[in-house]
Amino acid sequence: MSESLPQPRISDLARADAPAPYLDGLNPEQRAAVEATEGPVLVLAGAGTGKTRVLTTRLAHILATGKARPWELLAVTFTNKAAREMRERITAIIGPAAEGLRWLGTFHSIAAQILRRHAELLGLKSSYTILDTDDQERLIKQLLEAENIDAKRWTPKNLAGLIDHWKNRGWTPDKLPPSEGAHFANNRGQALYAMYQDRLRVLNACDFGDLLLHNITLFTKYPDILEEYHNRFKYVLVDEYQDTNVAQYLWLRLLGQKRQNVCCVGDDDQSIYGWRGAEVDNILRFERDFPGAQVIRLERNYRSTSHILAAASGLIAVNKGRLGKTLWTEANDGEKVVVRGVWDGEAESRLVADEIERWKKSGEKPRKFKDVAILVRASFQMRAFEERFVMLQIPYAVVGGPRFFERAEIRDAHAYLRLVQSEDDDLAFERIVNVPKRAIGDTTVQKILHFARVNGISASTASRGLVQTDELAARTRTALANFLRDMDRWRALAETTDQARLTETILEESGYTDALRLDRGPTSQTRLENLKELVQSMGNFDTLQAYLEHVSLVMDLDRGAGEDAVQVMTLHAAKGLEFPLVFLPGWEEGVFPSQRSMDEKGEKGLEEERRLAYVGITRAREEARISFAANRQVYGRWTSQLPSRFVDELPIANVEAASETGYYGGGPGMQQTASRWDDSTSFGQGYSSPGWKRAQARNYHGGPAGRTQVIEGEGRLVAVSDTGKSSAYKRGDRVFHIKFGYGDVIAIEGNKLTVSFDKAGEKKVIDSFVEKG
DNA sequence: GCGAGTGTAGTTTTT
């Protein structure tokens, strides 16, 4: 071993005569999870049970007891953020020796490192580039065009999604089950996949899925190399195991099978990435995969009040496929989970904003906006809140959204740099040869690419050839020659200038920034700022090479943290975070749970949605406030909504619920449906006045939910406002559905409408997103 | 090569 030994004081931490200080304050289960170092271990860590602490302490413990040295540990996470946090917290325990943890990182970054060392065995050079989804899709598009496949019916996105899915399952083209390829372009899926892989090899490139897949191929085909890694990695640790896909699972099993010192940490109840290939099954069958595995449950919650915890536990208990945990806490009861029904989406944002302002002013200690989060199911729900916050001047920050490195202007800048770095990067060439516009149009680009393909050379080389001929119009020829000359100049400049200055120069001289400055579009200002930020962030890297390597794998950048602003984000983005006050708006059937999830994945989809609800509630430390609206605009159409089934599934003892809207089936000839949301006959004063008055709240009471109980006649559970506005349907009503168009209601049963649609003459049963009239 | 006109989809998102 050439690496020097870590600082001796690590082992001092665990001297027999002095108990290890890092173990102080751990509860018995946490301690067991830290000390069970030998053999396979599954740690089922419920929400808020100190998972990260256990993970980091465990690694520190292995090091402190001398069982392994830092470079003999393999520790994998899903996100860069998680990896970074883990590294920081280990450093806090063991000091600078943590720098030796060179195999702590994301699945992808570790797989990429391994692949660099053995790239030749897989037909790649170790300098291979990693393509992002945009490059990937453009490559596929070219492929489909070359194969004369109708790009309308079979979009590049479709195929990219399929290929990604296949790679997630660990299928190389030759191992693809025949039925899988059948769905695409009349059974050509498999062939196209194989062609795509060939193209990648020619380009000396990998997509994200390849990183793991190539690793698996490598380990399976070359047992001696696998052996090398078996010897290297004495202990393997995996975070968020419930989110692993098949390929990641296979990769782990290959690496861990010999020593069996595999510790997986996760929570089956927080598996929310099934749509992206995660297999909850991986965690559910851990004990079968690793015989003799210890299972340790962390069930003591340190985060939430008991009402919040009980509400979340009650909800998740409805799911069938789970390993089961009983979370408990010593925290006090706190407030019950508040549930509110409102008339429409606007009223909902008004309610939330009011409550934030009230909350901010109350309390003994000063309260901060950044302690409040609004967690939505889908990003279209954010707009209403943003509008309201702008109006009331409440500071807010949208977390997530389009990634910085995925913005067009950042990609353009990167394409210039990639082309400077490697003249052969055809995808980069294609991206920026006419950005900003320099009179090199589509036809010219096609000519160049064709010429390149025919002669088996890169686009840059092809261009150099073409400008020598009179193949191109004089104007185009000059433009292209200028472009090549500029690229050469920048390439020379790269030798003498640091990458930040280089980027600045390129952006100026190419006219890119000028074009943006002239652009009157609403986003051009932001784009310019983004580019400035890009140049700044590049300063931290030694070389252009190092920088480009970094961006392809580390797509996030910690920005804007620390501002005091209400955090608006999707439920997915909230995983791993916690807030004193959490708002959970939009709990309506079809919105949350999402209709699409249920349509596509049935019961499984519904259970995942429920886990998402569970994740949402458990983000709250002190208060959780759920709301739903009776009417909501979806894609500009008014739709009537019903409270989410998840509302009814919350244990009533932990909930304080009321609605400003009655839900009942009323009127002559309509069913009288019992609803938990209707206990009153008088509507009082409501929404009529100019300065909107708060309606008398309707209380939620226990007992069976209305949706199952049909009393008489036909009708539909409807919302009724205090002014008598209602969103009721009756037979014969003309309705509009966002997908199927106009139609007539021909039957009503419970909450389901059977609608005959004009378009296909089809009958369909609909339960959401229907507009009257 | 560009702007106007048409068509179409429209969750969740990391690497």
Next chain:
DNA sequence: CTACACTCGC
């Protein structure tokens, strides 16, 4: 409805 991708005609 709205954002975008793509087509068509000048």
